[in-house]
Amino acid sequence: xxxxxxxxKFRILKIGQSMTLQCAQDMNHNYMYWYRQDPGMGLKLIxxxxxxxxxxxxxxxxxxxxxxxxxxxxxxxxxLAAPSQTSVYFCASSDSGSSGKLFFGSGTQLSVL
Amino acid sequence: KQEVTQIPAALSVxxxxxxVLNCSFTDSAIYNLQWFRQDPGKGLTSLLLIxxxxxxxxxxxxxxxxxxxxxxxxxxxxxxQPGDSATYLCAGYVYNFNKxxxxxxxKLNVKP
Numbered sequence: 138x139x140x141x142x143x144x145x146k147f148r149i150l151k152i153g154q155s156m157t158l159q160c161a162q163d164m165n166h167n168y169m170y171w172y173r174q175d176p177g178m179g180l181k182l183i184x185x186x187x188x189x190x191x192x193x194x195x196x197x198x199x200x201x202x203x204x205x206x207x208x209x210x211x212x213x214x215x216x217l218a219a220p221s222q223t224s225v226y227f228c229a230s231s232d233s234g235s236s237g238k239l240f241f242g243s244g245t246q247l248s249v250l
Numbered sequence: 251k252q253e254v255t256q257i258p259a260a261l262s263v264x265x266x267x268x269x270v271l272n273c274s275f276t277d278s279a280i281y282n283l284q285w286f287r288q289d290p291g292k293g294l295t296s297l298l299l300i301x302x303x304x305x306x307x308x309x310x311x312x313x314x315x316x317x318x319x320x321x322x323x324x325x326x327x328x329x330x331q332p333g334d335s336a337t338y339l340c341a342g343y344v345y346n347f348n349k350x351x352x353x354x355x356x357k358l359n360v361k362p
Contacts, residue, residue, distance in 0.1 A: 141293075170349075170350075172352075177354060178354050179254060179339065179351075179352035179353050179354040179355065180294075180339075180341075180352040181352075182349050182350070185348065185349065187348065193348070195349065227293055227294070229294075238284065238296045238299050239284060239286075239294070239296055239341070239350065240296070241286075241293035241294040241295070242293055243292060243293045244291075244292070244293050
């Protein structure tokens with residue numbers, strides 16, 4: 138019953154460092170999403186994927202990159218971290234973009250100092 | 251651009267009250283709508299999903315409705331309990347854009 142698994146749970150980066158946030162789901166979902174949530178705000182879509190090998194930008198993609206080589210995994214790469222990327226990051230998956238429930242991971246709290 | 255507004259932003263009620271949370275979209279072209287619960291430091295848990303052909307969904311003490319013509323949804327919580335304390339978010343799926351648009355949530359506190 139793993140669902141959507143995100144690692145790490147917490148991370149502190151220095152300005153200019155890079156890192157990859159990992160996301161894996163075991164529900165065979167085609168749709169996967171990366172969101173960021175800033176305090177008191179709604180979720181903003183960073184990138185999404187409708188299947189292995191297919192990715193597309195969301196509302197706030199600058200400073201991030203993704204890949205989707207398998208159905209299960211959807212890592213998010215931060216290049217040259219900036220303080221504006223301090224946020225909580227959530228990965229989510231769905232079996233159908235239009236009619237499926239969204240299942241979320243527990244999030245990664247990232248601070249860039 | 252789709253904007254999602256949730257009213258109120260915060261709500262504090264005594265245990266046992268019935269309450270209504272509101273969600274509205276600037277563009278009413280919502281294909282489906284979900285309500286989520288978020289506990290502090292945790293991810294989001296889907297509570298109710300209203301599909302495109304539906305107008306409401308019920309689960310236990312929760313009832314959600316969707317009026318597509320006005321772009322509004324409400325979440326009704328009956329006989330609130332302290333365990334209901336959390337942030338509730340709504341999200342609408344816009345078919346042409348393959349994405350969900352989220353509100354910023356209503357933070358609910360139910361006092362014993």
